[in-house]
Amino acid sequence: MEIIWQSLPRLLEGAWLTVHITALSVVMGLLLAVPLALLRVSRNPLFWTPAYGYIFYFRGTPLLVQIFLIYYGSGQFQTELDALGLWVFFRQAYFCAALTLTLNTAGYTAEILRGAIQAVPHGEIEAARASGMSGWLLYRRIILPKAFRLALPAYSNEVVFLFQATSLVSIISLMDLTGVARVIAARSFAFYQLYITAGVIYLIITYGILFIFKKVEFRLSGHLRDRKDTVLAVDGVPVR
């Protein structure tokens, strides 16, 4: 028990790295996923094939392989990257990890958004066209807002998966929550205590993420709920 209290500050420090690398990757990944999804739903093969290939690769290979590829793979092209002035970034494990997580989640998120875009009811699009909207305006006002709303439950899953997948970054020497737990456990041999504590911290943060998504979902689905001042019946007689 004592070892848990002793290691808690270091574990929380690790948890902080886990949280901010997740947040950074989620935000960057989403920014990348929106254009990717738009390319993916395009009917022009020049647009959809590269997007399809990208999504196919990042969904089809293990994240661990992607991390190794970018981290140790970039080490092999050090001179080339140096010439391009990129080595200062690839030199840092944090950059490599955040880049891999971003690219990975962008692939998954793009696929979630593609499904959502294609699930936007045809009638709404027709109505928008009838009102004279087309192209970017149609996407900005009607399709994307609706698609985001539709995608939210699946997207919250993706964020939780990504958060948990960050535990892999300890492999490339980053001191995230898992990394810290491994180092302390290896020294103290208190594997059970350390990993259960790390597990509980992951659990708390995961439910924190889910809570935020629940709030957002609630806020975005106001139009689907009865208004608070709706009158359902007058003197026992239903009004509608």
Add this chain to the structure above:
Amino acid sequence: MRKLYTIIAVALAVGLAAGAAEAGQKVRIGTEGAYPPFNSIDKDGNLVGFDVDIAKAVCAAAEFECEFVVQDWDGIIPGLLAKKYDAVVASMSITPERKQRVDFTDKYYNTPAKFVARKGIDLQISVDGLKGKVIAVQRATIHENFLRDNYGDVVTVNSYATQDEAYLDLVSGRADAGIADSVAIMDGFLGTDQGKDFQFYGPDFNDPKWFGDGVGIAVRKGDDELREKLNAAIAQIRSDGTYEKINAKYFDFDVYGK
């Protein structure tokens, strides 16, 4: 009911057979397979190295039927405690910290630790000299403990699952220097193509507080029968010349130490 008797009879027979096969006692040996030249996996997927040959020789001397289990280093003691294997022959140093969890046989080799870095840099191995440097080390090793305890306040410690990954980051320049067993560095890195621009820095480190009393075979606490048989086997291969032959196969000096 008859079926049940049959099952019991078969079970008894199997039990007796297992008892009769005591001569060829089955022992599972845990090793890492990523720590050349002591233990590694060759191109064909076979376990090779000094540890592996020693383990085979010890098994032959003790008349054990041995089977190897490959396990990542930082899980190698938990794996032993969880009975995934019965003994660890993986260049594990006999340290006071580890002795609290497992028992060790007598040592079967003892070599010092050293720092390694790119040739031609000005690197002083001292608290001042290492200030601000990034040092690569394998996780859960005596070298990591030594590094954190002595230089942890001034250096950034990058710890890796395997020694090979630590070398990769030395080559790529993500780490300024590394620390590991001198023989492992010599044969596993300096003698290879990727390590040709690197050299040792600073003195030999062998303070027993961190580096223990050499490398032994770890067994579960209280597994005294196995430990004693292994000790006898180590003594036998030391005296009958088998050890020297294995030593000569890998090194041109004596790794047994004083």
